[in-house]
Amino acid sequence: MAVWIDENGMIVRPAEQASIERSPARDMEIPEGIPDRLKLMIGEVKKIPDDSAAYRAALLDWVRNGAASAYAMTPDEVVAASRPTSNDTSLAGACFAMGEHLHRTVGHDAAVPYWRRAHALDPDNWTYKRQAWTLVTTPEGATENDLMQGPNDVYEGNWLDDVLAAGGGDNYYVRANLERPK
Amino acid sequence: MILNSLRVPAAEFSAVTGWDAKPEGMCRGEVCVPAPGALDNGQVNVEVAAARLGMPVVHDSDHGVWSLGAATATGRTLATAVARFPSTLIDAMGRGFDFASLRGRRIIMIAWASW
Numbered sequence: 001m002a003v004w005i006d007e008n009g010m011i012v013r014p015a016e017q018a019s020i021e022r023s024p025a026r027d028m029e030i031p032e033g034i035p036d037r038l039k040l041m042i043g044e045v046k047k048i049p050d051d052s053a054a055y056r057a058a059l060l061d062w063v064r065n066g067a068a069s070a071y072a073m074t075p076d077e078v079v080a081a082s083r084p085t086s087n088d089t090s091l092a093g094a095c096f097a098m099g100e101h102l103h104r105t106v107g108h109d110a111a112v113p114y115w116r117r118a119h120a121l122d123p124d125n126w127t128y129k130r131q132a133w134t135l136v137t138t139p140e141g142a143t144e145n146d147l148m149q150g151p152n153d154v155y156e157g158n159w160l161d162d163v164l165a166a167g168g169g170d171n172y173y174v175r176a177n178l179e180r181p182k
Numbered sequence: 183m184i185l186n187s188l189r190v191p192a193a194e195f196s197a198v199t200g201w202d203a204k205p206e207g208m209c210r211g212e213v214c215v216p217a218p219g220a221l222d223n224g225q226v227n228v229e230v231a232a233a234r235l236g237m238p239v240v241h242d243s244d245h246g247v248w249s250l251g252a253a254t255a256t257g258r259t260l261a262t263a264v265a266r267f268p269s270t271l272i273d274a275m276g277r278g279f280d281f282a283s284l285r286g287r288r289i290i291m292i293a294w295a296s297w
Binding site for chain 2: 001002003004005006007009010011012014015018059062063066073074075076078079080082083084085086087090091093094095097098101102105106110114127130131134145147149
């Protein structure tokens, strides 16, 4: 996610999906002999839309042209394009933050009920889910996070099943609107 | 915003939420929401302000903390396009970084996670 802020301290594009480079995962061959679950995961990752070329072009246009860039929004457009919020999504954010706080200050078990509630309130939020999943599926002492985030005993969901339930990798995130707004 | 009390210095409330407690109400940029009783002797009465701004409050009684959700009064994450510059950020080396030092330049702020 990225936000653009101009020289006057005004947001000219609100938080949105941002990438300037096509992920190698989009083009990788699915290796033979790997577990079926991993094959399915890679298949869904390959379906995630790639807008990196368009986003990179928009960013370069703003760098070159500043306020005259067609991709720099007016203040009203920025507010209108920012994520809709509701009591449920805000409450989910408060629960997630409470979980983060308790995870740091008390311990992991204290965080779990709040993260479960955040998942239920805002089921489309991958940040809340993946942060929680990776903490229970990464083996103790591992040097890297477990990216598979598979079925576990702590949370109802997991990466693959939740992605499939949400419509697959094609719907993984809300794409940035890079149509020229003016 | 994590709180240990439901009365918070107005400056602290503003720094974290972006909402300033003023005589005319709770304000962010040009947007003001009437909130009688929210400001009292330089302190924000969080229960009053939260109710007016549509901020959910989660309480953990075991650990004596509250978590304040984002305002929902405007129906959008942003109430204004005016950016709030946090006083200090921590860089990858653990050093303080003055975000305001970037004023006057175009900024791209990127959030990323390793998972």
